[in-house]
Amino acid sequence: MEKTSVYIETFGCQMNTADTERAESKFRASGYDVVNDSTTADVVLFNTCSVRARAEQKLYTRIGEIRRLRAGNEPLMGVMGCVAQLEGAAIFDHAPAIRLVAGTRATDRLHKLIERIKNGERRALDLGERQEGEVWDVSPVERHSRYVGFVPIIEGCNKFCTYCIVPFSRGRERSRDADEIISEVHRLKSEGFQEIQLIGQNVNSYRPKSDIGIAEFKGATPFSRLLRAVASTGMPRIKFTTSFPRDFHADIVAAIDEYENLCNWVHLPVQSGNDRVLRAMRRGYKVSDYLSRIASIKNARQKISLTTDIIIGFPSEESKEFEDTMRLVEQCQFDGIYIFKYSERKATPASRLVDGVTEGEKTARFLALEKLQMEIQKKKYSEYIGREVKVLVEGESAKSAIDLTGHTTCHKVVNFRGTAELLGKIVKLKISEAKVHSLYGELVA
Ligand code: SF4
Incomplete structure (x- = not known):
């Protein structure tokens, strides 16, 4: 039998990113496929943020976009995170396409809510607390x-x-x-x-x-x-x-x-x-x-x-x-x-x-x-120009295909010319250029 595929779109802070990681681990452990593509997934979940009004508006915009994009083949859509916790069942009224609402402490039970819908329930809501035995366990x-x-x-x-x-x-x-x-x-x-x-x-x-x-x-x-x-x-x-x-x-x-x-x-x-x-x-x-x-x-x-x-x-x-x-x-x-x-x-x-x-x-x-x-x-x-700093190489620079990027211990972004084998390594760089939000450096042998 084919596995159900789930896509989670995350808005907001690091806590939400961590919750998404936790939810995805739980999904995979429960026999689901976690995918990166909202256009094909069987289930699309929005992990929401409510700290700013704009993030909340974005949720309803995205629901509309997915509906238009997937017309005739709509996925099961759900809302998790802060907006879900605050708005609860009212989300079903604002966006009738939403069939699942899970609060901030229901991350580990998302698969159970999906099962309930698969078994015939029209909608599933869980705004409850974390339960005994639910621990952070991210693969x-x-x-x-x-x-x-x-x-x-x-x-x-x-x-x-x-x-x-x-x-x-x-x-x-x-x-x-x-x-x-x-x-x-x-x-x-x-x-x-x-x-x-x-x-x-x-x-x-x-x-x-x-x-x-x-x-x-x-x-x-x-x-x-x-x-x-x-x-x-x-x-x-x-x-x-x-x-x-x-x-x-x-x-x-x-x-x-x-x-x-x-x-x-x-x-x-x-x-x-x-x-x-x-x-x-x-x-x-x-x-x-x-x-x-x-x-x-x-x-x-x-x-x-x-x-x-x-x-x-x-x-x-x-x-x-x-x-x-x-x-x-x-x-x-x-x-x-x-x-x-x-x-x-x-x-x-x-x-x-x-x-x-x-x-x-x-x-x-x-x-x-x-x-x-x-x-x-x-x-x-x-003041960093001419200084040597240690940088953890985290990925390719978003602005240049030939540059890599990472952070110093003091959390400054540094870009530099380098190749993929340096990814994940801590390298020493000499700073040659300073911008307002980032530094540019050269590898020190
Ligand atoms: S109430 Fe909000 S702003 Fe104040 S400390 Fe808590 S999370 Fe931060």
Whole structure:
């Protein structure tokens, strides 16, 4: 009997990529074919993101496209991930072509929902919690990269920032058992992975139920102890993202300083440089708290690269409050910023605030901040010229057929002339050219 083929299209963040990898592993283990082609697959699933309104609109656009493309031979279509969790059965009304809706904790049960439909049910819905015995178990075939593995360590979020939907779509924080994480890292190392990224909405809020089992660091925060335990596996490179400022303590920096394989890059979203706005966002820290974290990072023995997220035009953000954000950016000298214009997410506390910042003002602020950051980045990146860096070669450059691309330990993109046998290797490059978002280098013999 021919196997049922499944195609999963992923929108959004690393957590969604990791969930897709997990779902695909489960499908394959349950006798399904996982394919890369939405035009022939028997089942098409959309793994959705709801952090921004645009990602949600994209879902309905894609459903329409698949229907047109596959007219007369429509696949069984389903929605999984954050939009599924939040909208639930309402998706069936918005898009009658959808027959399956699976929430963020139903990843391991997708095949059962498909079986129910095959057995005659018109529609299947599962918004339930993870069940006993369901563990992260991703096969190497399903990983998005053969060299860089995502390892989720915490799901959900307890912070309830007023603009954010994540605590509703992904539920409360649930930390994964340290033993399970360490075993996965050992497995990835034995499979030849060169880098892992510990991922979660707030990795440094990690609080497992069971002990991490590193006696000598009993007083340190669980996350810094986990970092030390993961570093002790000997995995060549370890990165982690995203960190929450309030839970970022100096022992994380101490661990990075201590272990060479803990990479020198921290992503620490600040969101605003003004205390009133931070309070309205309910971020739980002040600008001075954030700056003290930055000071501890900048005082590290090795130079740690620093990136952040900033929201422009939060409801009622005044222009002088935005100026505070500009000042903070000037002061912190970030290596990179993800700038987002505030977009309302329904049912969040911020959606009840009057959005007094016009679209024109948001755009002007966005451009001003972007310009400032480009100047900072230009200077920062040009400081690399003439320096030698170690780069994990991850693939071919998207812009040139003769170039390869990879990341430094500080998470900068570097392109260079090279051939396919270097893929998956860590090479030494001398930087010859700096752009605003990437570097160009030459192989050092
Ligand atoms: S910390 Fe705030 S912004 Fe980040 S996921 Fe949690 S609620 Fe959302």
